[in-house]
Amino acid sequence: MDPAAIDALLRRFDQEVPLCRRNADIALYRDFVARHDQLISAPEVAKDDGMAIRCRQAGNRAFSCLQFEPALGQYNRSICFAEPGSEQLGLGFGCRSALYFELGEYEFALYNIELAKRHNYPEKLLPKLLAREANCKERIDEGHSKGAVPVLKLDINVDANRCIPILANGIDMTQYEDMGRGLVAVHDFNAGDLILNEKIELCFGSFERSYSNCAHCGAEFRSSLIPCPGCVAFMYCGKKCRNEDFRTVHRFECAVATKLSNVTYANMLITARLFFHGLTTFKDNITEYLNYCWSYAAIGSKPFDLDFPNPDPLDAFKVLHHATPNRNRTMEHLLKLSVAAFQLVFLKNPLVASMFYTAAHRNAMLRCLLLHGRVCSSLALNQEDDRGGWLGALSPIATLVNHSCDPNAAAFVDSGTIKIAVLRPIQRGDQISIAYPPVWWNAHDGSEQAFLCKCAVCGPDGAQWHEAHQQMSPISPEAKRELSEKIEEQIPLCEKFQHMVQILARDGHHPGEMFGEVVKRYHDLLAEEVRQRSEQSDRARLMLRVKGDVFGQRSG
């Protein structure tokens, strides 16, 4: 994979195309990309046992130096590169089980032992694997599990909306003059309220996440990822996600996965994913689909009218398609180049080429891809991680939430869902806001975003916000006493910070520095709680598969 290919294409564009022709019609970009096919068209990297062995050996070296994260990454790569039916697959799973055993993750180790046994693990090494299996069971029996009791998933913890059970009651969609659609509170909410728990409609992680996240639900699920049998860049948390992804989108990507990774910036592939996801919802009827996309571009939609909790995929697609996107000049240039490169690459897939075989279809495909690119760069909720990867997710309600540098809520992508939790008290009439990149009160000129930020900190009323911030009075003695009592209390840390936010807010301490610090810490603790719960239910889920015949049906 060569992510530098798209950079080379951009540089060549700058050299060859005069500045004044930037943002010309997409046809110019298409012709430019076609002339420079050689810059981006690398041969497809196929499954390769030799590569699987090298990755596994690199994983073993990292493991022996106790570098578990890099070791896991290499083992996952090894599993993804192993040729179907080869013993390299079993060996990769076996190594992953050894790593989890070392980490005291006995359920994850057991699950990988099971995968190894089912995927040609070599006979001669089997006694070692079986000994590890016995050890895992013994450790679990001795009470060394990190927690595999099924946990209640974090869910709406206030009254739910009767028609939209994934959303709290008392939240409406409204139109804001300078931000477009947004969510507004119809009654008060408090810190700790979980107000949205929505299934992700579509997601894509950047290729840095290929070996750590499920390509379908986005869950960070490194313990049990299974490979796509056809390519070396997509892995899944189980057969269910793998099959669903292939049916809806991946059948278009699989044959050109390497080329796609060469032309994908950050999480931009979500653009093409939305296009092909839409095509699937239109049952592959190209003419109907292209006509629809074209006729209904940028028409306001009504996400609240969907039939929740499981809206019809076609209706959900239409809602996502009907957004009014941003038109940021710099982004538009990058988008046009990416979209033209995507089209060129996708048409190298015989399936796509045979479906879009007329010049008119191809032209309409290009323009629809651009349309979807604009929608995605406006709507997708992006989560960046400290390993340099990105995860972008789309769903009808969560993508309505606007950004603020002084957010009152936070969104968490969690195993195929987007959850929104309230960070500080929200009063009736307040807009519900999250921080897209985690910023806290650091007003900026909007340059980091595709739009000019008009939030309470940066927007036209910013002066008022800053004045209030400057003139914050000291914390009252009563609030001080309450805070110190709270600090002493023996309750979970996350709950403690939730109470502290409430005390400070009641004391009128927003937007004081201390308030900001406490909210930020509360946000981080909540994120950690979401992660831990997710891990615990993964353990429970995998144990169920190991124990029951469910294994044969649902896992790889």
Ligand SMILES: C[S@@+](CC[C@H](N)C(=O)[O-])C[C@H]1O[C@@H](n2cnc3c(N)ncnc32)[C@H](O)[C@@H]1O
């Ligand atoms: C995830 S969508 C939110 C829903 C969007 N308002 C709509 O009508 O579809 C993100 C887009 O909303 C707008 N937006 C969100 N927060 C904003 C802010 N603080 N200032 C200006 N525009 C904002 C931008 O156009 C941004 O690309």
